[in-house]
Amino acid sequence: MARCRLDDGFLEDLQIVFWILKDTFWSLLFPALSIVFGFAAVVLQVVFLRVQWGHLALRFDNAATLLWLSGNFTWMIGETFYEPEDADINLGNTPVFEPNVGKYDGYRYGAIAQFSLCLGILLVFYLCYFRKAYANTREREEAVLCFPTLKAYEDTHTIFWVFKDFFWALEIGPMAVLSALLTISIGVHVLVIRYRQSMREFWNALSLVLWITGSATWMIGELYEGDKGRRAAASFYALAVVSVITYGVRKVLQGGDEQQVPATAVELEDVETIASDDGKAIGDDDVDRDLRLSEELVTEELL
Numbered sequence: 115m116a117r118c119r120l121d122d123g124f125l126e127d128l129q130i131v132f133w134i135l136k137d138t139f140w141s142l143l144f145p146a147l148s149i150v151f152g153f154a155a156v157v158l159q160v161v162f163l164r165v166q167w168g169h170l171a172l173r174f175d176n177a178a179t180l181l182w183l184s185g186n187f188t189w190m191i192g193e194t195f196y197e198p199e200d201a202d203i204n205l206g207n208t209p210v211f212e213p214n215v216g217k218y219d220g221y222r223y224g225a226i227a228q229f230s231l232c233l234g235i236l237l238v239f240y241l242c243y244f245r246k247a248y249a250n251t252r253e254r255e256e257a258v259l260c261f262p263t264l265k266a267y268e269d270t271h272t273i274f275w276v277f278k279d280f281f282w283a284l285e286i287g288p289m290a291v292l293s294a295l296l297t298i299s300i301g302v303h304v305l306v307i308r309y310r311q312s313m314r315e316f317w318n319a320l321s322l323v324l325w326i327t328g329s330a331t332w333m334i335g336e337l338y339e340g341d342k343g344r345r346a347a348a349s350f351y352a353l354a355v356v357s358v359i360t361y362g363v364r365k366v367l368q369g370g371d372e373q374q375v376p377a378t379a380v381e382l383e384d385v386e387t388i389a390s391d392d393g394k395a396i397g398d399d400d401v402d403r404d405l406r407l408s409e410e411l412v413t414e415e416l417l
């Protein structure tokens with residue numbers, strides 16, 4: 115997911131915690147807590163979309179993520195309010211109202227529609243704007259497989275994760291499992307790369323792997339094992355929350371600027387100027403002038 119540079123990424127870390135807690139309490143059938151954390155995550159995603167609108171890659175990523183999250187939230191509301199519960203646990207009190215399959219299906223189809231829009235946005239981005247969005251970055255040496263940067267590769271996990279939710283909502287088990295496996299594969303690969311680069315970023319990557327593993331466990335249990343995967347899913351979610359918190363603490367302790375090779379992707383508009391030795395910003399037009407001045411100084415010293 116794209117990192118919001120507000121207070122050193124604190125808001126995005128907080129949103130991820132809210133989102134995972136929403137999934138945790140949803141899996142354990144606590145509707146009130148799942149709704150509170152889900153609503154908070156949606157609100158923060160709206161903030162990210164507004165703040166980062168000027169960046170091409172982030173614009174598509176945030177818009178798609180908002181639809182994905184709102185679809186997920188819609189599905190959760192339908193299940194916790196109306197679905198006849200057949201889970202092997204009932205720690206909370208669901209459904210909140212009288213079970214109503216028709217109303218539940220209405221919410222589920224609403225979620226499927228939002229997942230479809232999310233996938234449409236992501237497909238348009240990857241087919242039409244992907245290369246442009248990542249073409250002018252400072253980490254071309256960071257290319258992974260056929261992707262221009264590690265960040266570009268890492269972000270592709272989103273589309274497979276949304277496909278997993280899309281097929282899960284449609285109850286198409288084989289495609290949902292395949293999408294989950296692809297998401298986990300990308301996550302594990304990124305985890306290994308991050309481990310070699312930076313222990314701090316390793317914790318961030320680990321949280322995503324634990325999160326998607328928990329979601330896949332829940333999904334497989336629901337589709338194939340009579341909905342018996344909720345406890346295991348909640349355990350993975352709890353570990354994911356711990357990983358996010360560890361990541362945030364390490365950022366604070368390290369001043370939010372741990373050295374790693376290479377840095378995360380930055381779009382061209384973010385680096386229009388370069389700082390000179392005296393702290394003043396210089397643009398492209400100033401580079402040739404600085405080189406000429408250096409040559410003149412060297413000539414004077416030789417004479």
